[in-house]
Amino acid sequence: MFDENLTGQLRAYFERITQPIQLVASLDDGAKSQEMQELLEAVAALSDKITLVREDNARTPSFAIRRTGSDVEVRFAGLPMGHEFNSLILALLQVGGHPAKEAQDVIEQVQALDGDYRFETYFSLSCQNCPDVVQALNLMATLNPRIKHTAIDGALFQDEVEARQIMAVPAVFLNGEPFAQGRMDMAQIVAKLDTGATRRAAEKIAAKEAFEVLVVGGGPAGAAAAVYAARKGIRTGVVAERFGGQVLDTMDIENLISVPHTEGPKLGAALEAHVKQYDVDIMNVQKATKLVPATTPGGLIEVQLESGASIRTRSLILSTGARWRTMNVPGEDQYRAKGVAFCPHCDGPLFKGKRVAVIGGGNSGVEAAIDLAGIAAGVTLIEFDARLRADAVLQAKLRSLPNVRVITSALTTEVLGDGAKVTGLSYKDRATDQQHTIELEGIFVQIGLVPNTEWLKGSVELTPRGEIVVDAKGQTSVPGVFAAGDATTVPYKQIIIAMGDGAKASLSAFDYLIRLAPAEAAA
Structure with missing residues (x-):
């Protein structure tokens, strides 16, 4: 064997x-x-x-x-x-x-x-x-x-x-x-x-001394920021809901330069292992809920956690990443994990011989439809625009599959179910305004990402889409607070770009700290 x-x-x-x-x-x-x-x-x-x-x-x-x-x-x-x-x-x-x-x-x-x-x-x-x-x-x-x-x-x-x-x-x-x-x-x-684990963890975190650099987020940007900060020999901490972030939900990665192929969980484990080679205080399974800027120039910034603990730091790097964007239609939340899914690789085998839909005509959506076509009885791809946005080679492969149907200029309006599982969806033809219903058992949503920044509203400048506004050095609107990766206004949400952004934000934070030192000495 x-x-x-x-x-x-x-x-x-x-x-x-x-x-x-x-x-x-x-x-x-x-x-x-x-x-x-x-x-x-x-x-x-x-x-x-x-x-x-x-x-x-x-x-x-x-x-x-x-x-x-x-x-x-x-x-x-x-x-x-x-x-x-x-x-x-x-x-x-x-x-x-x-x-x-x-x-x-x-x-x-x-x-x-x-x-x-x-x-x-x-x-x-x-x-x-x-x-x-x-x-x-x-x-x-x-x-x-x-x-x-x-x-x-x-x-x-x-x-x-x-x-x-x-x-x-x-x-x-x-x-x-x-x-x-x-x-x-x-x-x-x-x-x-x-049940007492959260309280004990909060007490332990609250007792920590202030960091010189605190990184919020453990994805590619956060890992790079932590490594670059720790190599400067300064007190570095990382707060993360799950180390690896969104990359853990990625299947094949073939565009990380010098690494011809890897998988998300493998890369996530490698990121964590690299950070652990340095003196970095990793606080995992911790969710940030509020940012309190320093009250005086060069003062301590506070990050409050869902557990009730607070962490203080002289500089802060926000690398909170993004999550799957939802359709925001009736029935979607009700039937999440009951037919509404986001990972075709994970959940596709459960729909063997069944009818499914894929929402989204970009590369992710078309790739999902191609994968599912080999498992499901039939696949319907629904795209909001008048044409698909995926690469031509992917579109050609998609249209060669006999059990795939493509519907363009369509707006999904409701996920239908029987109370226990998905039974179909409704969509509106944007060209005619006519309403249609499709009977199916599964819906895979592939319409991009939304930044994890809701907790930052009112503390740093965000765009209408929720992205953290940063300059060329990763500086946000708040002195001493920097940001990197998919949560920011930096274009092209890619792993390699997030890594570079994390390194850049960390170097900027270090530059901020050393420029504070003369002022503190004079005071």
Whole structure:
């Protein structure tokens, strides 16, 4: 099953297994069970600390990775290939005793959780966000034997997906009830379980001394700003809701110069690893809610957090990025994750053989329609303008697909549903003003991004679109406050541009600080 190169790599990895483990398989006579049998036999052959046994389970095909002689185990219902192959390898290592690469305070929180937690995560093999959730919950199960986790391939267990009305992944259930939707890391999961975690984190943050540079946002711009500031040897902090930002939701990245191809989650992990090489205080899973400018020239700037904590800093870099733009029509919010989706790579497999629409005729929309055409029974692409805006090569590919219909000059007016899931949408023909209805099961919205700047209204100058107004050096309308990346007025929202902007804003902040020093000395 594995080629010679991969076999050698896996043998080397499995040398890190210190405790014997069992692969406990529940199989039938089906083709997927046969594939699973072959996979498990190939894995077991690579280490004398891994053995393969059979045991019946309610989900077939599935297998558990169990630490011999203990209650520690994780389970995969389905073949963990594609994006989930790394989840399999990490689970083998961690159940086998290899130490976790996670912050010690988060590990201690998991170990201290008092209760019985039975998690189930539905994933798709093409979802780039799912492995983060699967790996986090698998690790939690190895740290605390009262936590159990089963990762379930939604495409393989369609009956469960239908019964639980799952239309977006990753979808996490706890003790049989919905727990969370979308990408989460271990710290975010623990924060939902440990009700005192937010308060303790707020107390810890509030006690910190003032920073010289504080970066709000952990995407490409924020990471670059943090690295450049830390290299100057000044006290640097980063506040982020999730390190990596919007890039974590990006599939293929092929225009980052010198890196021919990478994927969003991989790049996000690399950004965080780079920042952690320096003396940077990273405060993750923290949302900024208010900016209070300094009351005197060169004074301290305050950033208030949703947790109730406040952070003070001599200079500030805003790199809050952007999020998916919504249609803002009736029914959209009601049916989000119930048929309304934003990631065709993640959620597309859940709509196999169904009818879907893609809203937006730019590159993202056309690419989404092309991808979905290979899964769905039919795809309708709806574009507001009179013509598509995507590159010509993409349009040619789109129009060659027999199960794709293109509607231009159309304004989506409502998402329709039966209370539980999407059943269709309404749109107005802008040329005739006639109203039309399309019956379908899924809607993928691909109409661009909106900056995450609502919390900055009244504190820094924003454009009518919500972008932070900056000059050539990244300076905002407030002295000592700089901004970078997709949240600003800088044109062309690209990863490489955001990185450069982050570096530039950081250098500008440092220049601002050193020019303050003579004035402070004179005072």
